[in-house]
Amino acid sequence: MTIAAISTAVGEAGIGIVRISGNKSLDIANKVFKGNKLDILNENHSKRLVYGHIVDKENNKLIDEVLISFMKGPYTYTREDMVEIYCHGGIISVRKVLDLILKNGARLAEPGEFTKRAFLNGRLDLSQAEAVIDIIRAKTDKSFETSLNQLEGSISNKIKEIRNILLEMIAHVEVSIDFPDEDIEEVTYEDLEAKGATVKEEIKKLLLTADRGRILRDGLNTVILGKPNVGKSSLLNAILRENRAIVTDIPGTTRDIIEEYVNIDGIPLRIIDTAGIRDTEDIVEQIGVSKAKESVEKADLIIAVFDISRELTDEDFEIIDIVKERKSIILLNKIDLPNKFTKPYFQSIIGDKQIIETSIASQIGVEVLEKSIKDMFYSGEVEIYSDTVITNVRHKNQLEKALENIKHALHDIRNNVPIDCIEVDLKNCWENLGEISGDTIGEDILDKIFSEFCIGK
Ligand code: GDP
Numbered sequence: 001m002t003i004a005a006i007s008t009a010v011g012e013a014g015i016g017i018v019r020i021s022g023n024k025s026l027d028i029a030n031k032v033f034k035g036n037k038l039d040i041l042n043e044n045h046s047k048r049l050v051y052g053h054i055v056d057k058e059n060n061k062l063i064d065e066v067l068i069s070f071m072k073g074p075y076t077y078t079r080e081d082m083v084e085i086y087c088h089g090g091i092i093s094v095r096k097v098l099d100l101i102l103k104n105g106a107r108l109a110e111p112g113e114f115t116k117r118a119f120l121n122g123r124l125d126l127s128q129a130e131a132v133i134d135i136i137r138a139k140t141d142k143s144f145e146t147s148l149n150q151l152e153g154s155i156s157n158k159i160k161e162i163r164n165i166l167l168e169m170i171a172h173v174e175v176s177i178d179f180p181d182e183d184i185e186e187v188t189y190e191d192l193e194a195k196g197a198t199v200k201e202e203i204k205k206l207l208l209t210a211d212r213g214r215i216l217r218d219g220l221n222t223v224i225l226g227k228p229n230v231g232k233s234s235l236l237n238a239i240l241r242e243n244r245a246i247v248t249d250i251p252g253t254t255r256d257i258i259e260e261y262v263n264i265d266g267i268p269l270r271i272i273d274t275a276g277i278r279d280t281e282d283i284v285e286q287i288g289v290s291k292a293k294e295s296v297e298k299a300d301l302i303i304a305v306f307d308i309s310r311e312l313t314d315e316d317f318e319i320i321d322i323v324k325e326r327k328s329i330i331l332l333n334k335i336d337l338p339n340k341f342t343k344p345y346f347q348s349i350i351g352d353k354q355i356i357e358t359s360i361a362s363q364i365g366v367e368v369l370e371k372s373i374k375d376m377f378y379s380g381e382v383e384i385y386s387d388t389v390i391t392n393v394r395h396k397n398q399l400e401k402a403l404e405n406i407k408h409a410l411h412d413i414r415n416n417v418p419i420d421c422i423e424v425d426l427k428n429c430w431e432n433l434g435e436i437s438g439d440t441i442g443e444d445i446l447d448k449i450f451s452e453f454c455i456g457k
Contacts, residue, residue, distance in 0.1 A: 013089030112453025126438025219270030226305035
């Protein structure tokens with residue numbers, strides 16, 4: 001079936017691209033295209049741009065002036081024959097061109113269907129296909145680079161390596177099962193143990209990159225906590241002012257929780273500004289409070305703001321209790337006003353936490369805060385600049401399952417459990433990893449993955 005979709009973002013723009021893929025691409029293109037110099041596009045025009053018009057030939061109505069490109073498979077994005085039509089941007093032209101193409105025999109592509117075809121036709125493995133969506137969604141240079149590496153095969157290659165070792169192990173085991181008299185078991189167990197240990201280490205290494213990978217992809221979940229009027233909004237604005245805001249994302253525009261993305265020297269920060277933790281009668285505020293508590297649970301970092309110009313209250317102490325246990329930075333704000341308590345006093349109640357004195361209103365201390373966020377992030381034990389970083393939760397889950405299976409196999413190998421029992425775990429491990437590359441994967445999971453894509457990709 002030949003599919004078509006608008007592949008560029010809808011809106012006013014210089015050009016918009018409609019894409020067609022499938023064995024009828026050329027036919028359909030010829031039904032709607034009228035070249036200036038040539039009557040009909042053919043295979044000799046593959047990968048050349050041709051100038052002309054899209055015309056509804058039923059009533060000879062002009063639709064748009066375009067450039068068109070036919071690309072003969074298999075050297076295309078989907079490996080199928082493809083056509084791209086470059087029309088004028090804006091909402092009307094691309095829509096009309098697409099409608100005409102659909103009228104002439106193409107079906108509207110599902111989200112991600114072009115990339116799904118690229119996967120099904122073997123041009124990309126699954127982790128590479130997933131990288132495509134991450135590239136589109138990347139919000140910082142670093143997450144873009146990581147996704148690009150993934151598209152180039154960084155994860156695929158690593159997974160392939162590990163699976164090859166597993167395959168050797170499985171082959172060994174099968175030989176021992178098939179030829180039990182050959183007395184090769186001794187050698188086999190030793191060899192299996194060595195190889196199994198390598199597999200385990202490699203999987204563990206990949207898993208170690210996962211937390212940072214998630215942060216790279218989704219941002220460092222940062223919650224600003226503090227009772228009303230301590231300066232939370234002022235802080236958020238100060239950070240936004242200094243750092244290029246990437247996306248302003250206010251789903252459902254809640255009055256209680258505001259989310260902003262900023263980029264501090266390559267570290268994506270997803271800042272959740274909450275209504276603060278406090279008991280309240282107001283129902284909207286209550287939603288805010290429960291969401292605030294929920295966000296705190298999921299936070300990678302809490303910035304807790306206190307007002308040094310007012311005496312500490314019960315609300316402050318409640319917040320102190322929350323942040324004590326968690327990764328957090330303390331701000332004592334409004335140092336420009338007469339102080340009601342001192343930093344050493346506060347340190348004595350909060351314990352071993354970093355405290356920064358600020359006057360957000362006069363931009364004092366904000367840079368110190370940003371520097372300590374950076375320090376926290378980079379001081380982690382995992383080297384973030386490695387090529388292969390696991391950023392995808394699905395991959396992480398599969399790796400965790402694979403780790404369990406190889407651990408189990410190793411345990412059995414060390415205890416000289418009958419060799420056919422070991423084979424089951426090895427095969428499971430091999431399949432867990434195969435789901436990352438898409439070598440062993442069910443149709444339902446595939447559908448789920450590609451449904452996250454946008455239409456036209
Ligand atoms: P929020 O309720 O925690 O979000 O607090 P806001 O950011 O709205 O600030 C409450 C009030 O405190 C505002 O009038 C701010 O201008 C003021 N404010 C914020 N930071 C400072 C500061 O460092 N010094 C002084 N003097 N006032 C501040």
